[in-house]
Amino acid sequence: MSEKTLTRMDLSEAVFREVGLSRNESAQLVESVLQHMSDALGTGETVKISSFGTFSIRDKNARMGRNPKTGDEVPISPRRVLTFRPSHLMKDRVAAGNKA
Amino acid sequence: MIRSELIQKIADENPHLTQRHVERIVHTVFEEIIEALARGDRVELRGFGAFSVKARDARIGRNPRTGESVEVEDKKIPFFKTGKALRDRLNGR
Numbered sequence: 608m609s610e611k612t613l614t615r616m617d618l619s620e621a622v623f624r625e626v627g628l629s630r631n632e633s634a635q636l637v638e639s640v641l642q643h644m645s646d647a648l649g650t651g652e653t654v655k656i657s658s659f660g661t662f663s664i665r666d667k668n669a670r671m672g673r674n675p676k677t678g679d680e681v682p683i684s685p686r687r688v689l690t691f692r693p694s695h696l697m698k699d700r701v702a703a704g705n706k707a
Numbered sequence: 708m709i710r711s712e713l714i715q716k717i718a719d720e721n722p723h724l725t726q727r728h729v730e731r732i733v734h735t736v737f738e739e740i741i742e743a744l745a746r747g748d749r750v751e752l753r754g755f756g757a758f759s760v761k762a763r764d765a766r767i768g769r770n771p772r773t774g775e776s777v778e779v780e781d782k783k784i785p786f787f788k789t790g791k792a793l794r795d796r797l798n799g800r
Binding site for chain 2: 617644659690691705
Protein backbone atom coordinates (compact mmCIF):
# COMPACT_ATOMS: atom_id res chain seq x y z
CA MET A 608 0.00 0.00 0.00
CA SER A 609 1.64 3.26 -1.11
CA GLU A 610 0.43 5.83 1.34
CA LYS A 611 -0.33 9.25 -0.07
CA THR A 612 -1.25 12.49 1.63
CA LEU A 613 -4.14 14.48 0.22
CA THR A 614 -4.46 18.20 0.84
CA ARG A 615 -6.98 20.98 0.27
CA MET A 616 -5.83 20.96 -3.34
CA ASP A 617 -7.03 17.40 -3.88
CA LEU A 618 -10.39 18.21 -2.30
CA SER A 619 -10.89 21.25 -4.49
CA GLU A 620 -9.80 19.25 -7.53
CA ALA A 621 -12.56 16.73 -6.68
CA VAL A 622 -15.12 19.54 -6.39
CA PHE A 623 -13.89 20.96 -9.70
CA ARG A 624 -14.27 17.53 -11.33
CA GLU A 625 -17.61 16.57 -9.77
CA VAL A 626 -19.42 19.87 -9.77
CA GLY A 627 -17.91 21.72 -12.69
CA LEU A 628 -17.17 25.08 -11.08
CA SER A 629 -13.89 26.87 -11.79
CA ARG A 630 -10.79 25.65 -9.93
CA ASN A 631 -10.63 28.92 -8.10
CA GLU A 632 -14.22 28.81 -6.92
CA SER A 633 -13.90 25.13 -6.01
CA ALA A 634 -10.96 25.96 -3.77
CA GLN A 635 -12.88 28.79 -2.13
CA LEU A 636 -15.84 26.52 -1.41
CA VAL A 637 -13.65 23.84 0.19
CA GLU A 638 -12.16 26.57 2.38
CA SER A 639 -15.63 27.79 3.21
CA VAL A 640 -16.70 24.31 4.39
CA LEU A 641 -13.70 24.11 6.74
CA GLN A 642 -14.22 27.69 7.86
CA HIS A 643 -17.85 27.19 8.88
CA MET A 644 -16.97 24.00 10.73
CA SER A 645 -14.14 25.76 12.57
CA ASP A 646 -16.39 28.69 13.44
CA ALA A 647 -19.03 26.43 14.97
CA LEU A 648 -16.41 24.43 16.89
CA GLY A 649 -14.82 27.70 18.03
CA THR A 650 -18.04 28.63 19.82
CA GLY A 651 -18.10 25.22 21.51
CA GLU A 652 -20.76 23.83 19.20
CA THR A 653 -20.80 20.16 18.16
CA VAL A 654 -20.57 19.59 14.40
CA LYS A 655 -22.47 16.54 13.25
CA ILE A 656 -22.06 15.49 9.63
CA SER A 657 -24.38 12.60 8.88
CA SER A 658 -22.69 9.55 7.32
CA PHE A 659 -19.28 11.13 8.05
CA GLY A 660 -18.91 11.71 11.77
CA THR A 661 -19.23 14.03 14.74
CA PHE A 662 -16.75 16.63 15.96
CA SER A 663 -17.29 17.59 19.57
CA ILE A 664 -15.59 19.78 22.11
CA ARG A 665 -14.60 18.48 25.52
CA ASP A 666 -13.41 20.48 28.49
CA LYS A 667 -10.41 19.00 30.24
CA ASN A 668 -9.65 19.79 33.87
CA ALA A 669 -6.32 21.05 35.10
CA ARG A 670 -3.98 18.29 36.25
CA MET A 671 -0.38 17.67 37.16
CA GLY A 672 1.61 16.19 34.33
CA ARG A 673 5.17 14.98 34.18
CA ASN A 674 7.94 15.76 31.77
CA PRO A 675 8.69 12.21 30.62
CA LYS A 676 12.34 13.06 29.99
CA THR A 677 13.23 14.73 33.26
CA GLY A 678 10.44 13.40 35.50
CA ASP A 679 9.64 16.94 36.65
CA GLU A 680 6.07 17.68 37.60
CA VAL A 681 4.48 20.35 35.42
CA PRO A 682 0.99 21.81 35.81
CA ILE A 683 -1.30 21.29 32.81
CA SER A 684 -3.87 24.07 32.63
CA PRO A 685 -7.56 23.41 31.91
CA ARG A 686 -8.16 23.27 28.17
CA ARG A 687 -10.63 22.43 25.46
CA VAL A 688 -9.97 19.57 23.11
CA LEU A 689 -11.70 18.47 19.95
CA THR A 690 -12.62 14.84 19.43
CA PHE A 691 -13.83 13.24 16.23
CA ARG A 692 -16.11 10.23 16.31
CA PRO A 693 -16.40 8.62 12.88
CA SER A 694 -19.82 7.40 11.75
CA HIS A 695 -20.46 3.67 11.43
CA LEU A 696 -20.54 4.08 7.68
CA MET A 697 -17.10 5.70 7.64
CA LYS A 698 -15.66 3.08 10.01
CA ASP A 699 -17.05 0.27 7.87
CA ARG A 700 -15.75 1.74 4.63
CA VAL A 701 -12.29 2.40 6.05
CA ALA A 702 -12.10 -1.09 7.56
CA ALA A 703 -13.30 -2.73 4.33
CA GLY A 704 -10.96 -0.72 2.12
CA ASN A 705 -7.89 -1.57 4.19
CA LYS A 706 -8.57 -5.26 4.69
CA ALA A 707 -5.35 -7.25 4.27
CA MET B 708 -24.35 22.33 13.61
CA ILE B 709 -25.52 19.52 11.36
CA ARG B 710 -24.87 18.80 7.69
CA SER B 711 -28.00 20.61 6.46
CA GLU B 712 -27.09 23.73 8.46
CA LEU B 713 -23.60 23.72 6.98
CA ILE B 714 -25.12 23.45 3.50
CA GLN B 715 -27.49 26.32 4.29
CA LYS B 716 -24.71 28.63 5.46
CA ILE B 717 -22.72 28.02 2.29
CA ALA B 718 -25.82 28.42 0.11
CA ASP B 719 -26.58 31.76 1.80
CA GLU B 720 -23.10 33.02 0.97
CA ASN B 721 -23.31 31.86 -2.63
CA PRO B 722 -26.65 32.98 -4.04
CA HIS B 723 -25.48 32.15 -7.58
CA LEU B 724 -25.35 28.42 -6.70
CA THR B 725 -28.40 26.20 -6.39
CA GLN B 726 -29.10 24.25 -3.21
CA ARG B 727 -28.40 21.10 -5.27
CA HIS B 728 -24.98 22.37 -6.21
CA VAL B 729 -24.07 23.18 -2.63
CA GLU B 730 -25.25 19.78 -1.44
CA ARG B 731 -23.09 18.22 -4.11
CA ILE B 732 -20.05 20.27 -3.11
CA VAL B 733 -20.36 19.42 0.59
CA HIS B 734 -20.96 15.77 -0.24
CA THR B 735 -17.87 15.68 -2.48
CA VAL B 736 -15.61 17.09 0.24
CA PHE B 737 -16.60 14.47 2.81
CA GLU B 738 -16.79 11.66 0.28
CA GLU B 739 -13.27 12.42 -0.94
CA ILE B 740 -11.94 12.18 2.63
CA ILE B 741 -13.63 8.80 3.23
CA GLU B 742 -12.36 7.44 -0.11
CA ALA B 743 -8.80 8.54 0.69
CA LEU B 744 -8.90 6.79 4.08
CA ALA B 745 -10.45 3.69 2.52
CA ARG B 746 -7.38 3.54 0.23
CA GLY B 747 -5.12 3.89 3.24
CA ASP B 748 -4.16 7.50 2.42
CA ARG B 749 -4.04 10.47 4.79
CA VAL B 750 -5.80 13.80 4.39
CA GLU B 751 -3.99 16.80 5.83
CA LEU B 752 -5.91 20.06 6.07
CA ARG B 753 -3.49 22.60 7.55
CA GLY B 754 -5.00 24.64 10.34
CA PHE B 755 -8.02 22.36 10.61
CA GLY B 756 -6.58 18.91 11.20
CA ALA B 757 -5.49 15.64 9.65
CA PHE B 758 -7.40 12.44 9.00
CA SER B 759 -5.44 9.20 9.00
CA VAL B 760 -5.89 5.47 9.40
CA LYS B 761 -4.76 3.65 12.52
CA ALA B 762 -4.36 -0.08 13.05
CA ARG B 763 -6.18 -1.90 15.83
CA ASP B 764 -4.79 -5.28 16.84
CA ALA B 765 -6.93 -8.37 16.95
CA ARG B 766 -8.32 -8.96 20.45
CA ILE B 767 -10.61 -11.17 22.42
CA GLY B 768 -13.79 -9.23 22.95
CA ARG B 769 -16.80 -10.09 25.01
CA ASN B 770 -20.46 -10.05 24.22
CA PRO B 771 -21.62 -7.65 26.94
CA ARG B 772 -25.00 -9.33 27.13
CA THR B 773 -23.96 -12.95 27.46
CA GLY B 774 -20.37 -12.54 28.66
CA GLU B 775 -19.24 -14.91 25.89
CA SER B 776 -15.75 -14.42 24.43
CA VAL B 777 -15.58 -13.49 20.77
CA GLU B 778 -12.54 -13.05 18.56
CA VAL B 779 -12.32 -9.58 17.10
CA GLU B 780 -10.12 -9.37 14.00
CA ASP B 781 -7.45 -6.71 13.60
CA LYS B 782 -8.78 -3.74 11.68
CA LYS B 783 -8.09 -0.23 10.45
CA ILE B 784 -9.96 2.70 11.93
CA PRO B 785 -10.23 6.37 10.94
CA PHE B 786 -8.46 8.86 13.20
CA PHE B 787 -8.53 12.67 13.39
CA LYS B 788 -5.89 14.91 14.89
CA THR B 789 -6.85 18.54 15.43
CA GLY B 790 -4.66 21.10 13.68
CA LYS B 791 -2.70 23.65 15.65
CA ALA B 792 -4.63 26.72 14.50
CA LEU B 793 -7.97 25.17 15.42
CA ARG B 794 -6.67 23.84 18.75
CA ASP B 795 -5.36 27.29 19.63
CA ARG B 796 -8.64 28.84 18.63
CA LEU B 797 -10.61 26.50 20.91
CA ASN B 798 -8.48 27.73 23.76
CA GLY B 799 -8.85 31.39 22.92
CA ARG B 800 -5.28 31.81 21.71
